[in-house]
Amino acid sequence: MMTLYGYFRSGTSHRTRIALNLKGLDYDDIAINLAQDEQLEDAFKAINPQGLVPVLRADDLLLYQSPAILEWLEEAYPEHALLPQDAAGRMHVRALSAMIGCDIHPINNRRILQYLRNELSVDKEAVIAWCNRWITEGFAALETRLAADKNRGQFCYGDRPTFADCYLIPQVSSARRFKVDLTPYPNIVAIDTHCRTLKAFADADPMVQPDAPKHA
Structure with a gap:
């Protein structure tokens, strides 16, 4: 049994949950409440000095950084592969993933938005405009890539889910x-x-996680 330290709304935790589910792997879920800065407490920093989620514990291994976690899962549990068999296909899937994981997500994550709000006194509307700018720019390029792939099925690549x-x-x-x-x-x-x-x-969706806020 593995243990995932994450947060319901964290995009990196979300992508890791999807990969674990697609692999058919069971895991315990330990919520780290980013809204209350639990990731900055000594107890969690002893697990990940960066103070970031997700972290995946697998026996004696502590795995961090979601791209590396997904790669480890693919190597350790090759069944239900999330990468194509051919080198060109793997490159394409990794490139699509990087367009999101390197060029969109990092500049819209909680640390950046907190800095904009708290250190630079950026108001709510300007923060939303910031997020819109970088998401739309990234999505426009990604949409062009997806539209150009005439062999693509219902997923980002081919006919089965991948890292992308x-x-x-x-x-x-x-x-x-x-x-x-x-x-x-x-x-x-x-x-x-x-x-x-x-x-x-569906099972990885943020709003169905145990730590998601429950509304009456």
Whole structure:
């Protein structure tokens, strides 16, 4: 049994949950409440000195940084592969993933937004505008890539979910939270809609996690 330290709304935790679910792997979930800065407490920093989620504990291994966790899962549990068999296909999936994981998500994550709000006194509307700017710029490029792939099925690549879908679905959730107009990105929306019909994705959704706020 593995243990995932994460947060319901964390995009990196979300993508890791999707990958674990697609692999059919069981894991315990330990919530680290980012809203209360639990990631900065000594107890968690003893697990990850960066103070970031997710962290995956697998026996004596402590795995951190979601791209590395996904790569480890692919190597340690090759069944239900999340990378294509051919080198060109693997490159393409990793590139799509990096477009999201390197060029969109990091500049819209909680640490950056907290700095904008608290240190630079940026107001709510300007923070939303910041998120919109970088998400729409990234999605425009990603949409072009997806539209150009004439062999693509219902996922980001081919006819089965890959790393790229693990990255995309949490970013779409974030886009909706920041009121991004998704109309210009029909391929992204179609992939998101299809993935959310699958149990592995539905069970990873932030709002069904144990630490998600419960509304009456």
